[in-house]
Amino acid sequence: MSSYKKSSEYKPGERRPRNVSTVNSVPVCENYRSSVVKEIARRINRIQNPVLxxxxxxxxxxxxxxxxxEKRAWELQIKELGGPDYTHVSTAKLFDDEGQKVSEEDEYRYYGRARDLPGVKELFETDITFVSEHQRKLEMQQRVLNADYYGYLTESEEAKLLEFEKQAEQSRLVELQRSAVDQQPPADWQRVRIGRIPNKTxxxxxxxxxxxxxxxxxLD
Structure with missing residues (x-):
């Protein structure tokens, strides 16, 4: 609890530590959390701009x-140090826009005009249960061209594809052999005999x- 009472130096505007566990003072953690909240609010306000x-x-x-x-990480660190529990504070009380998730399983949220981006708007209109981060970025950045277009497959999908191609090749070979057996040569057909091919010397x-x-x- 001593870390809660202890006050460490904090300079407004200074770069926040990447590892929140390196800060052992609750007041300092609260200052860093506050700076993150302000930065989020500014960006949420900016993402509403219709000309972006x-x-x-x-x-x-x-x-x-x-x-x-990052805000969540600071809140957990504050709670760990014995400070107030900010994890239950609703984002609706802090920001004008809470963001919207595509599904409950995906923590990624869309704010402001991001919900109307091509590819994103369709995600909200489609009945899906989960969209991975990789799939979400493909939808946003590539629009129509998905992973299948570029041949990006998982190991299991690639194994299935190779097995399918192998079976298709074997089936085609059997068909060619069968057609070669069933097809009879013309009556006047003669086998061409090829003699020994001379070597380079x-x-x-x-x-x-x-x-x-x-x-x-x-000369003659």
Missing amino acids: PEYQIRDLNDAINKLMR EVEQILLQRRKDALLSR
Whole structure:
């Protein structure tokens, strides 16, 4: 409890520690949490701007989600040190926009105009139970072109594809062999017999002899 009463130095605007566990003072943790809350509020306000381009909306939405995770980390650290429990404080009391999740299983939220982005709006209109972070980014960034288009497969999917191709190849080979057996050659068909093919040395000797014969015929 001594860490709760102890006051450490805190300078407004200074960079927050990446690891919240390195801060053992509740007042300092509360100051850092407060700075995160203010930063979230500013970005939530900015993401409502109707003139922002799509790429800035996506970047802002990712940044807000990241800051929300950081806020949660500071709140857990404050609670661990014996300070107030901020984890039960509703985000609706802190921000004008709580964000909206695609499903209960996915913690990622969409704020402001991010909910109207192409690909995102369809996610809310589609009846789905879970959208992974990887799938969500593909929907936002690639729109129509999904992972299947680029051939991105999991190990299990790739194994199934290889097995399918192997079976298809074997089936095709059996069909070719069967058609070769069933197909009869014409009545006047004769097998072409190919003699022994000369090697490189023999070919060179043959060519040399032809040159000699041609030269002798000119001399005559």
